[in-house]
Amino acid sequence: MIQKLEDFLVKYPGRVFFLLIILSLAPFFINLGLLPLFADEPTRANVALEMILSDNFSVPTIGAEYYYNKPPLYNWILAGFYLLTGTYSEFITRLPAIIPMFLFAISIFYAVAYFLKDKRIASLSAILFLVNGRMLIYDSMLGHIDIFYSWLTFCSFMLIFYFLQQKKWFLLFFISYIITALTFLAKGLPSIVFQGLTLIVILFYSKNLKKLFSWQHILSGITCLLIIGAYFYNYYQFNPNLEGYLSTIWDQSSKRTATEFGFVKSLIHVITFPFEHIGHVFPASLLLLFCFHKDFIKGIKQKPFLTFISLVFLANIWVYWLSPLTRPRYLMMLYPLVFILWSHAYYSYREKLSKTNQVFNKIILFLALAVSISIPNAFWFDLQEIVPFLSAKIIFLFILSSLITYLIWKLKESKIIAFIGLLLVLRLAFSWLVLPFRLNHSENTYYRAAAIEMGTIVGDKPFYFYQYHPEETGIPFHDRLIFYIQKTRMKQVKFTENDAKPGYYFTFDRDLKNPDAILIKSYQNLKLFQIK
Known part of the structure; x- marks a missing residue:
């Protein structure tokens, strides 16, 4: 029985990925709308709601006063969800972020499968986007703009590479600039930075820097500006204070840079930045262990796609590395790039790094045991009055986690897939048990x-x-x-x-x-x- 499961997991990584996507729906959607809006959620919800109440979708407002911090594309989408469903619940407020989260994972899978021709790497890197620590217990339950925005930005990266390979310069520039216009209308100036840095570095590396002066690039850039300009022209008809709007958008991007902080704080941020984000994406970051093989860099250089995503990552990460107020959700479009590199390292070098692989397997087995043993502790948290069928849920979670722990122990080639299943069980426990507890104890x-x-x-x-x-x-x-x-x-x-x-x-x-x-x-x- 174990061998048949192993054979299936090894032979059909694409089917395994979509099976995991289906299994992840319940953990991520259960109690999604339970908690009150918090963090930036109510700001997004307010703008969308006031557009509906005022019957004016051109001018974002909060409290009937102009809201300048972000352009309104995401608010239009959220308002559309409100109007289509006829409800303004927390669940609906979070859907425009959660649906793109799954689309993001699927996009990663198809992009990697197409460019690397390896569905194992595609499946692992895509599912890691869902089960890294940051997404598993925080960003996946918030109606923030960042998942949607990052998904579009990642798609732009992939399309740039696709058309670069085919030397279709007009499509490369035109489509990426259309996406840049859309992402600008969602979040503002960071979109211009992503587009500019990515194109400069990629064109320089591919010895096509002169294409920046080509008619294809100039026409595409003008099209992007016309789309953005059309929005601001329409906005001007309702509020002529464009200077205030644009200066606020600029301030929203520039205030997080190192120039706004002292040398010591900025230096501490620069030193701790990589370690902080390794922690944010744990346990996906455990795959870093396999990047220490002597051929890791050589392997990246041998595959154009891996070279491309490495260059894109390096071209853009320094902006956030030097910004003390950077938040993890600002890097969501860059996280999948390292997940792809880590997944490549795992499948390429785990057999060559046999001792490292043994350590890795012991770590995930230990983590699985820790999760399984911890689940019955939920009986001690006075959840009986706030969690329906508490005993049945705890018993179910314990049996399921124990079974998966057993699979991690017994499987030979697919321990990491079983471990991902355990992480989904952990998220299910979080949704069933932790969210009601927070609701009951939150001001x-x-x-x-x-x-x-x-x-x-x-x-x-x-x-x-x-x-x-x-x-x-x-x-x-x-x-x-x-x-x-x-x-x-x-x-x-x-x-x-x-x-x-x-x-x-x-x-x-x-x-x-x-x-x-x-x-x-x-x-x-x-x-x-x-x-x-």
């Missing part, structure tokens, strides 16, 4: 209920957020309140510094100055007032 749950209650009390009457001046770290919290209030009443909340107008006001850590203000209700550090 976000209280504030969501408070915001919904305020929206219900006020209804369609005028509603204002008084003296809205949060620090940058407080913006997600305030945006979350605004989203749930607006979602409840389906009318905009407006920022104000004037408390003389009739209506309802909510405040954060302050009172109204108007002596006629009536306190309706307090919610910890929030207060709801009425002025008649």
